Amino acid sequence: MDIVSINSIDDSIKEQLVNLLIDGVESKAAIGFVYPLSREKAIEFWDKVNQELKVGTKILLVSKIEGSIVGTIQCSWTNTYSNAKHRCEIQKLIVHTTHRKKGIAKLLLKEIEKYSLSIGKELLILDTRSGDPVTYNLYKSIGYIEVGSIPYFASESNVGEYSGTTIFYKLIGNMSTKN
Numbered sequence: 001m002d003i004v005s006i007n008s009i010d011d012s013i014k015e016q017l018v019n020l021l022i023d024g025v026e027s028k029a030a031i032g033f034v035y036p037l038s039r040e041k042a043i044e045f046w047d048k049v050n051q052e053l054k055v056g057t058k059i060l061l062v063s064k065i066e067g068s069i070v071g072t073i074q075c076s077w078t079n080t081y082s083n084a085k086h087r088c089e090i091q092k093l094i095v096h097t098t099h100r101k102k103g104i105a106k107l108l109l110k111e112i113e114k115y116s117l118s119i120g121k122e123l124l125i126l127d128t129r130s131g132d133p134v135t136y137n138l139y140k141s142i143g144y145i146e147v148g149s150i151p152y153f154a155s156e157s158n159v160g161e162y163s164g165t166t167i168f169y170k171l172i173g174n175m176s177t178k179n
């Protein structure tokens with residue numbers, strides 16, 4: 001398996017990322033979209049990601065097996081605030097349902113740490129659906145620290161069901177030794 005950084009999303013990559021996002025939403029993951037996710041909305045999402053890559057406020061990694069994308073992760077930040085240059089948010093970690101439980105997510109998280117550190121991001125923040133045993137185990141196993149939860153954070157459906165979110169952080173690089 002290869003993990004590569006994507007600087008620009010061409011049509012072939014977009015097609016695979018669209019399929020991966022739709023598969024993730026179909027698996028009832030809390031990744032920003034209520035099920036079902038239309039192809040148009042998924043395309044719109046990756047076009048927006050592509051814009052952020054162009055502006056330089058995001059790292060996008062994908063894991064590939066025999067040339068096909070089976071997983072992805074992002075690290076995002078803003079250039080607006082001069083007091084936030086050291087931090088970024090880990091987002092949209094998705095592994096295709098056909099390739100889960102093979103260690104791909106753990107590798108993506110470890111790899112994005114290296115990329116984040118290489119551009120001076122030493123505080124990583126993320127949030128995940130409260131009570132999700134898969135992501136809690138995953139993030140805690142690689143050193144993320146649970147901060148707290150916010151109730152009613154995300155819609156689970158179009159019929160008034162909500163889930164809370166739980167925030168985690170991890171210090172890397174020099175900041176990890178100062179704390």
Ligand SMILES: CC(C)(COP(=O)(O)OP(=O)(O)OC[C@H]1O[C@@H](n2cnc3c(N)ncnc32)[C@H](O)[C@@H]1OP(=O)(O)O)[C@@H](O)C(=O)NCCC(=O)NCCS
Nearest residue numbers: 029093094095100101102103104105106128133134137138
């Ligand atoms: C969460 C997700 C990315 C994990 O991907 P994965 O490649 O299957 O995860 P890994 O194989 O790297 O597993 C790493 C760790 O996660 C935990 N984990 C993974 N699957 C698990 C499961 N079914 N039950 C409990 N823990 C699990 C374990 O701690 C595991 O480490 P271990 O194998 O040493 O015990 C994947 O399930 C997914 O894409 N889910 C939908 C999208 C999503 O929820 N993303 C996270 C948004 S915050």
